[in-house]
Amino acid sequence: MVSQNIPTPSKALAIGAHPDDIEFGAGATLAKWAADGCEVSLMIATDGSKGSWDSSADPAELTTLRKAEQRAAADLLGVSGELVFLDLIDGELNAGIEEREIVASWIRKLQPNVVLGHDPWKRYRLHPDHRNAGHLTIEGIVAARDPFFLINSELPPHRPSELFLFEAEEIDHLETCDGYEKQKLNALESHRSQFVSTMGIVEGNEDHGLETFRERIVLQLCSFGELAETEMAEGFKRITEL
Numbered sequence: 001m002v003s004q005n006i007p008t009p010s011k012a013l014a015i016g017a018h019p020d021d022i023e024f025g026a027g028a029t030l031a032k033w034a035a036d037g038c039e040v041s042l043m044i045a046t047d048g049s050k051g052s053w054d055s056s057a058d059p060a061e062l063t064t065l066r067k068a069e070q071r072a073a074a075d076l077l078g079v080s081g082e083l084v085f086l087d088l089i090d091g092e093l094n095a096g097i098e099e100r101e102i103v104a105s106w107i108r109k110l111q112p113n114v115v116l117g118h119d120p121w122k123r124y125r126l127h128p129d130h131r132n133a134g135h136l137t138i139e140g141i142v143a144a145r146d147p148f149f150l151i152n153s154e155l156p157p158h159r160p161s162e163l164f165l166f167e168a169e170e171i172d173h174l175e176t177c178d179g180y181e182k183q184k185l186n187a188l189e190s191h192r193s194q195f196v197s198t199m200g201i202v203e204g205n206e207d208h209g210l211e212t213f214r215e216r217i218v219l220q221l222c223s224f225g226e227l228a229e230t231e232m233a234e235g236f237k238r239i240t241e242l
């Protein structure tokens, strides 16, 4: 049973391991909700310092650049809430108690109705940060909602009503996003430092691979759109028993 289109939440928080992950997973849905008045916040768990195939790149410069790219992407999506950088070390993200408490505190502070994050149970996923960011999202919700977690915190418990896992192993929910594909693409293309490593866009190629990349993203939106009997959609695993 596949559900479709929840009412626009008043507040949403999307949690990604690296700058650009959220745009890949849920960019069009977030743009749609933001346009309809949702206060969207983004949380980036790591500093993005390993996001280059150029071994001569300076990790500190890369971090600064990727934050600027993420700010630009957030603006293009219409993000009106917080843009939170946890600045944990790229490639070394742990889903430990300490990190969970940081995520949970932000969930209590921001009080989102909907939380979005990576599916930690996605099969054959290679990057440890994506798996651990997914665990942190889920376990952060548990710690945010239960009063005996974060006992030293003054922030009251908060229980979101929905969890959406993106790039999920089992898709059981679709958000239609006709007309928001351009915003998703523009936000993705803000991450210029990831053109080569993530998007296959190489300066000097005939079309730099940019058109191929755009086609890939649109094709994916269209394949979910077909399931939703519309043009474009994004697919999620939806968990409502929180």
Ligand SMILES: [Zn+2]
Pocket (backbone or CB within 6 Å): 017, 018, 021, 130
């Ligand atoms: Zn990533």
